[in-house]
Amino acid sequence: MASETTKSKQKVSATTKTEAKGKSIVTTSKKTTTTTTVRTKKVYSLPGQKFDVPEEREPLRIFYESLSKQIPSSEMAEFWMMEHGMLSPERAKKAYEKKQRRQKEIRMGTPIKSPPSRGESSKKPQQFSPPSRGESSKKPQPPPVSKNGDAKANKRVVDDSDDDDFVLSHKRRKG
Template structure:
């Protein structure tokens, strides 16, 4: 037996057959439509009904072919835009109306005022004033 025949036996390769990629008709769809009682389907459908502006629900429904072609196209374009910005490192801010931002500022200011008042009352009530020591003088050589 020659050395080349033994190396040829060692070089037997297995050929992997790639699974055929399914092509879906809706834009952005990657997966088959899940069954009606699928827990994730129920979750994302209810999320979409409760918060129509939820991108997470919108993208999931699009990827699973559960949107109309028009909505799926809009969601797909939105997702492409978001992915492009993520690759570039450009942060995307959520669009917030002026009314929402002003009302949230007012409520956060009111909360901060309440906290400050509460802290000041706590300090007034404490008897820690007796424990405050005067700074000692540095030792001189």
């Protein structure tokens, strides 16, 4: 019997009988006790690091390293590499602070565009922006000219006189 109490699991069972006004009630209870191990959270030396450094041939590592080389201003690559301990301590600290600011802005509900990094503004090519629809419709367009020099009449005929008789809605109006 002494060897049974040293195990990590113990089972206890009890049976009780109660009689009340001619009825017998049988109650059975079982109690199981187990010992559990407490998992400790791993603490990393770099700021913002949450995971172990992945192996060199890990596909995600290859992807984010190449993304970081091709687009050095990529926050996505910077944050992933920071969380996996692949940045230098000073660069990891900057990335961690940037991520904290970003999360704070998201919680506040007022996302603010971060200022461009040092060389980013000079590298951007100027993009052509087409005119808005309002500007193009305001300009009068000359009618097309045929080969013999006569201006063609528009095929669309606009008659505004019948517009007043047309009823859009049959809903009752409060008035």
